[in-house]
Amino acid sequence: MLEMLLQWYRRRFSDPEAIALLVILAAGFCILFFFSGLLAPLLVALVLAYLLEWPTARLERVGCSRSWAASIVLVMFVGILLLLAFVVAPVAWQQGIYLVRDMPGMFNRLAEFAAALPRRYPALVDAGIIDAMAENARARMTTMGESVVKYSVASLVGLLTLAIYLVLVPLMVFFLVKDKEQMLNAVRRVLPRNRGLAGQVWAEMNQQITNYIRGKALEMVIVGVATYIGFLISGLNYSLLLAVLVGFSVLIPYIGAFMVTLPVIGVALFQFGLGTDFWTCFIIYLVIQALDGNLLVPVLFSEAVNLHPLVIILAVVIFGGLWGFWGVFFAIPLATLIKAVARAWPDSPPQIQTPLT
Known part of the structure; x- marks a missing residue:
């Protein structure tokens, strides 16, 4: 058994490049696992940088410098986000308020429909189960309302974080797109040589x-x-x-x-x-x-x-x-x-x- 394990180890880990890959993966996992909360703005910026890299590269091909291309693409992207924020978001928010207001009526209608099932299908649906489910749903609706109030109060604390995101993330996206090659070279200098x-x-x-x-x-x-x-x-x-x-x-x-x-x-x-x-x-x-x-x-x-x-x-x-x-x-x-x-x-x-x- 020990000899089999040794053979498996030699076969899988005898290559220095495999060890380097394992070290890189382990380091990346540890960084994300322990510091994911702190790195959240950077992750958002990386996702947006990947998204905006394609139009930036296309503008470069038609003669724009990297800085100008990144600036134009970022301004257009922020403009689209502002358009969505001022046109789509208010309507969706208003509809969400109406939906919350109508939820008790929806629940009552659903309860009436469920209460009629035992009469229509007595062999398939038990009235006791329907009553228990309705009571459980009412209790959850009550606790849900209290949770919404608590979350609304707690979310006020997150407004400062959101404001920081709105300032820092666009700046990070701009520099990630503009200085892509320089940052990749800096990362390469930190990585192992056998990579x-x-x-x-x-x-x-x-x-x-x-x-x-x-x-x-x-x-x-x-x-x-x-x-x-x-x-x-x-x-x-x-x-x-x-x-x-x-x-x-x-x-x-x-x-x-x-x-x-x-x-x-x-x-x-x-x-x-x-x-x-x-x-x-x-x-x-x-x-x-x-x-x-x-x-x-x-x-x-x-x-x-x-x-x-x-x-x-x-x-x-x-x-x-x-x-x-x-x-x-x-x-x-x-x-x-x-x-x-x-x-x-x-x-x-x-x-x-x-x-x-």
Whole structure:
């Protein structure tokens, strides 16, 4: 047994480049695990820098200097964000207030519908279970209201943090895009010299992360706009708010789509009942989700869809538990990183020395 372990160790860790890759991965994991809260603004800036690198490079190709290209792209990006903040955000916020106001009525309608189920289907539904579920839901609604008040008070403390983000993140994005090569050279000087294997994995993952971030941003916009148009056509209330939620749900593979479906169904049932309008709205929503999963995602993430759905779900659960939102957001790239490392890791059998004759 010991000899087998020694052979496995020699086969896997005899290459100095493999040791260098292991050290880099371990150091990166420790930094993110212990300092993820402090590095949150930098992570936001890195994501935005990846997103803005493509238009910056295109402006460079037409003759702009790197500084001018980064400045133009950042100003345009901030302008788009301000447009969304002053046009989309107020409407979505107002619809959210209306939705919270109407939630007791929605709950009462749902309770009436659930209470009628034992009479309609006495062999399938137990009245005691329905009453227990309704009582549990009422208790949760009460505690939810108290939590909302506490969160609103606590969120006042976070306004200062948000203000810092609004100032620091754009500055970091500008310098990350403008001085990209200088910063990469500085990082290379810190890394071990025997990093050929790490460079191979980085080259693959850099392209993967670039495509993933751009693809996610594009998917959010396409799915959100298509959902908003579909909800407008069906006449669903809170259409903009629900479309924004559906757009953000693509950040969490599989789980996000399931979670956002519940409020969509709840609002549609409250507004339309189980009539034709409800099924029309629900079918439109299902068609958008089906096109997203079977057409848009394979086109935008041709490499990522090579991962098995179970692997993606496990990656979301594991990395989300480790790093929260950022673990969920980067679950697919991190799973792809593990796959790339496993594929690139050397597997050379130990050399057998022959006795001298």
